[in-house]
Amino acid sequence: MQPDFAAYERAARDRVTALDGEIDAETFAVAFNAFRLSTWLLQDFETNVYRPHGLSLAGFRLLFTLWTLGDLPPAEVARLAGVTKAAVSASLNTLERDGLAARVRSETDARRVTVRLTAAGARRVEVVYRVQNERGASCSAASRARN
Numbered sequence: 001m002q003p004d005f006a007a008y009e010r011a012a013r014d015r016v017t018a019l020d021g022e023i024d025a026e027t028f029a030v031a032f033n034a035f036r037l038s039t040w041l042l043q044d045f046e047t048n049v050y051r052p053h054g055l056s057l058a059g060f061r062l063l064f065t066l067w068t069l070g071d072l073p074p075a076e077v078a079r080l081a082g083v084t085k086a087a088v089s090a091s092l093n094t095l096e097r098d099g100l101a102a103r104v105r106s107e108t109d110a111r112r113v114t115v116r117l118t119a120a121g122a123r124r125v126e127v128v129y130r131v132q133n134e135r136g137a138s139c140s141a142a143s144r145a146r147n
Contacts, residue, residue, distance in 0.1 A: 058087040066117035067125040
C-alpha cells in the first residue's frame with residue numbers, strides 16, 4: 001500500500017530532523033507543504049486551465065507577464081515569469097504560430113528583440129486568467145471547508 005501524504009510528511013520530517021545539526025521541524029513542515037501545494041496547484045492549473053485553452057504553463061506565464069508589463073526583451077520575460085530563456089524561446093515559437101505574441105526587431109539594431117502581446121494574446125490571457133481565478137477560488141473553498 002502506498003503511504004498517504006500525512007505519512008510521507010511525518011517520515012520526511014523524521015528523516016531530516018535526524019540529520020546532524022539543528023534542523024527545525026516547523027521550518028521543514030512549512031517548506032515541505034509550500035512546495036507540495038505549489039506543485040499540486042501548478043499541475044492542476046496546467047491540466048484544467050492552461051491546456052484546455054491551448055497553452056502551457058510557460059506560455060501562460062509569458063503571456064501574463066507581457067499583459068501586465070507590456071513589451072519586454074525575452075531575457076526579461078524569462079526572469080519575471082520565472083521560466084528559463086529556453087522555455088521562453090520554445091513558448092514564443094508556439095505563441096507566435098498561434099498569433100498570441102510576436103517578436104519585434106529593433107529598427108536601429110536588428111540584434112535587439114522585444115516580445116509583444118497581440119490583441120488575440122491579450123484576449124486569451126483575460127479569458128484564461130478568469131478560469132484560473134475561478135479554479136483557485138474553488139480550491140481555496142475546498143481547503144477552507146476541510147478546516
